[in-house]
Amino acid sequence: MTMTKQEREAFLADVHVGIVSIPQEGRGPLTVPIWYRYGPSGEVQFATARNSWKGRLLKPGCRISLCVQTETPPYKYVSVEGPVTAIEPSVYEHDVRLLAHRYLGAEMGDKYLEAAGMEEMAVSNVLVRLRPERWLAVDFAKMLQL
Secondary structure, eight states: OBOOHHHHHHHHHSOOOEEEEEOOTTSOOEEEEEOOEEOTTSOEEEEEETTSHHHHHOOTTOEEEEEEEOSSSSOEEEEEEEEEEEEEEOOIIIIIIHHHHHHHOHHHHHHHHHHHTHHHHGGGEEEEEEOOOEEEEEEHHHHHTO
């Protein structure tokens, strides 16, 4: 049922809503959905508001987890864990607008960004970079030989 390196990286690069888990002292991890991208650089990237709960918890070197999955059977999922390697100012066109287009398409993505006032808020956003070091990748179709 385990995916190959190529399969897991292709799956992670595809469009899925990710669930990120960030440790917090004295509590369980903050676990929330995110839009993300993964590509040839080998890192996961996502944007968030610097002053959000998530943004305040994230620090370079902090180890976080991300899980993505299919919503229909036969189920597949990829879970990665690793350090945050960088937190830097986001670039609206590249880090915010392209993610909205990735998940919603160009027209609906632009409408979402306009309605949310994201261009104005983008100055307070940061780009978070995660370097996956541990992988868990399962394809249940392999168990069923589909």
